[in-house]
Amino acid sequence: MEISNLGASELVSHLSAGHLTAVDCIQYFLQRIEQTNQSLNAFVNISDTALQRAREIDARRASGKPVGPLAGLPIAVKDGICTSGLKTTAGSKMLEQFVPPYDATIVRRLIDADGIVIGKTNMDEFAMGSSTEHSHFGAVKNPWSLDRVPGGSSGGSAACVAADMSPVAIGSDTGGSIRQPASFCGITGLKPTYGRVSRYGLIAFASSLDQIGPMTRTAKDSALILSVIAGHDVKDSTSAKNDVPDFTRSLEKPLTGVRIGICREHFDEGLDPEVESCVREATKVLESLGAATCEIHLPHTPYAVATYYVVAPCEASSNLARYDGVRYTYRAAATDLEQMYCQTRAAGFGDEVKQRIMLGTYALSSGYYDAFYLKASRVRRMIKHDYDQAFGEVDLILGPTSPTTAFSIGEHSHNPLAMYLADIYTVSANLAGVPAISIPAGISASGLPIGLQLQARSFDEGALLQAAHQFQSVTGWHATKPPLYQGPQT
Amino acid sequence: MSEFIDRAVVEQVARLARIHLSEQQLDASSKQLGEILNYVGQLERVTLPDDVEPFFGAIESVNAIRADEVNSSVDRDSILSNAPDSDGEFYSVPPVF
Amino acid sequence: MNSVNESAKEARARVGFDQVTVVIGMEVHVQLATQSKLFCSCSTQFGAPPNTQTCEVCTGMPGSLPVINNQALQLAIKTGLALNCEIARSTKWDRKNYFYPDLPKGYQISQFDKPICGKGYLDIADANGAFEPRRVRLERAHLEEDAGKSIHDESSRGGNSKIDLNRTGTPLLEIVTKPDMRSAAEARAFLTELKLILVYIGVSDCNMQQGSLRCDGNINLHIEFGGQTIATPIVEIKNLNSFRAAERSLTYEARRQFDLWQQCGLTIDDSPKQTRGWNDAQQVTTMQREKEESADYRYFPDPDLIAVSTSEEEIAAIEEQIDRLPAIWREHLSEVYNLKPYDADVIVSQGRGLVDYFREVADQCGDSRIASNWIGQEVLRYLNESGLEIDRYPVAPRQMAELLKRVVSNQLEQTRAKEVLNEMVASQLSVAAAIEKLGIKAVDHDELKSICQQLIDEHPEVAKQIQDGNIKAVGRLVGKARKLNPNANPGLVKDMILKFLGI
CATH class of the missing domain: 1.10.10 (Arc Repressor Mutant, subunit A)
Structure with missing residues (x-):
């Protein structure tokens, strides 16, 4: 059997039917990681218990005992999500030695479903970045072109799925950190509604924006994973009590009657013409599937990036105060307490993280709070209001995920603001809390993937996955693999 | 230079954030923070009706509460094993002065 | 110039302390009597070995999240109701950001602009009439999490500090008054009455030795001088670990501020708020720090928590749990049992248990004055000496009433009756048995x-x-x-x- 051609859903079926053992499956991917990770740097830590888990699951299945819906499926987890007994660093020197004594709720749910955590993926330090260049453990390379970034901050998760090192990865998305790397690496990435998936155990960047989601080859695979990880968690006060449907059930529903809004503001200056024409093509495909399209407005879109770069750093400046050298972090040598704080935080955090902590500290401090944090939070209300209005008219909002394809490593290293502006199409969904998905919709002339973003009403991930699946039923972009990593030829 | 920030403010912010910055880093940070603040400063010019309430969190629900029940705590050794300095009972930190 | 200064100083020297109004406000932190912590399910039990009552939440481990303890909310509301506070129908949580090793997250979860309890008041009076009855207005009472404990090296050899996080996350209610008290004695009376109420309604054990009740005082002077009122700089006295320390330190501080004003003439406009500590050994306040401008707590709404709303029904249900408060009991003992205010206060201020004990004894022996005298003297002496609470007192109310009945009917004279009581206490005997044992019989x-x-x-x-x-x-x-x-x-x-x- 050619495992490399199988997505998560197919793997699960074959595992369930006994065509494949969990041990064979895990061994295949461990070998892929072994072959590939050196050039991509997608994983920072490989689980040394994955094979053992696979043996246990095989034994359980062989003896006729029940197994979970993901039995034997390898899953890569972003290193900003806590795994009990397995080092969790958030890409930071600060947490280089941190071994959590507990599992994140989603990790627990995946394990309870008999999924197998195969390793931890590289990321921008504390999820701050759009390129996965800002990791203490080195930059991740884009499998489509090794001199390009994979996007970020879940760059390791995106690269490992694109390069066939794992059929599924878990990412987190604060301003586009699942969707933009999915777009840059040619995979499917879903940011669920805020509150849909528990954040318990997700190392916080900006608590009111962070959301965990699946990164897979297909929408169908994302539906499978979301159905397992979604749902209320008593340990997360912000987790929603809404019912969780089986998202795999509604995928085949035709798009007839579905109304899709094309956001006018997403086609303004700065959009790469190649990306634009690709998105226009994708629109036609969706129309051919029965969807009705129209133009809509999200008038506060021009302020979204500015709003985001106030709100997120403010929350981050407070969330990252706990990294102080006392309980679980790196500690710099010091003779007194103040020195310990200041030197630990100077040496333990990378430049981008320090920059954002400084920005947030400033924007919350006395005299600036009203002009920055409070004002941004009021503009955020308007951004949410824009969505409420738009979703009165349409079911989905369509546009590009990112204004460009993957940029070169180092391209924005001296201009953080330019990198921030690349988040323009993704940050609004986080600010408003709505779900959004990025799916592959084309390949550029230079051979880089282009992503299409769909956004939906809160808690309507079903609509996103349905449209994405329908699109993938008639297109082949999601099945196109990076030339370097097409897997073993048969 | 930014209308929002100067080197003295950057120094003060670094102190509040407990991040030591070298002279060179202070200069670099002043410049970069200034640029970013100039960009996000456009929010000041957005005019909003007075009745627009801030939206602080993406979930507007209420009452996530738990019952007052004690569950066992995490084993001390496993908690302290992550600490950079501890005597097995306490965390240990350099003196205040 | 010099002579002008000199003459101002001389003028200040002529001002008497009787031209001074002392202005005091108090901040009281009360640990609420929950089983588990405010945001996690670790125990709040006092005295466990260091760092054995912690988890990922209260040590602020990456990824952990807080969930509010409902009982803490209930107790906070109950307190607010007992203190005549407005109860917020919707309350929220804010982060107070500062660095300290016993504050694991680098911020304290507290309440900034929507405290659970708003404005209220507490009436204080002195049973001996040492001051006029006064209504102390309360500014607010809000919930927050306690910090851990730092144990510093006192050897001055610069050794490391030790951190114990067992206490971290224990629910605290911070009660803040308006600057309504006019003397140290009033401040002490306020604290005493507040503690009494909190214990009566069972929201806290208020054990000051264990830190369940901690208070800080804010004090300055208003001085009539040159036809206007001058205010001296405000001083906050931290960590007053007993009510006696509170009274003495405020008395001391009022005098110190007055002397300093006479010397230098500094007013509230010349100096920022200062923090001083009370040195119990030397009976002086000492400078800790001026509230420097960098104490910028950067409060903002905690995005990990959502608002809590409380309905009228819930508030009414909590209100129903509140039995009579001390002030009502004083009135009751005066009116129904005919006690003098001082005697009523002696009983009421010992707590609800003694009130019930008194009522039972008085009802059964039929003479409330005798009951009050005996309880106020004999019983209290025993409790003070033994350190026991009334529920552990060896003589049950029914037996005490039996004894007092004999006193009332002159079957037993006072001195002999005291001997009988001592015997009852010592040997756990009934009245009759104790009388028998002492060989007491009527003389014909x-x-x-x-x-x-x-x-x-x-x-x-x-x-x-x-x-x-x-x-x-x-x-x-x-x-x-x-x-x-x-x-x-x-x-x-x-x-x-x-x-x-x-x-």
């Missing part, structure tokens, strides 16, 4: 007559003195009667001797 009339006659005969000089008008001298004979027969009732002896002597 004839024997009493012969004792009295014998005393008059043996002490003619005393008898003469009495007949000459020194009635008091009869006491000496009464004393001797007890030696002849310890059961002789002194009152009866006295009456009989006087009768024999024709007085």
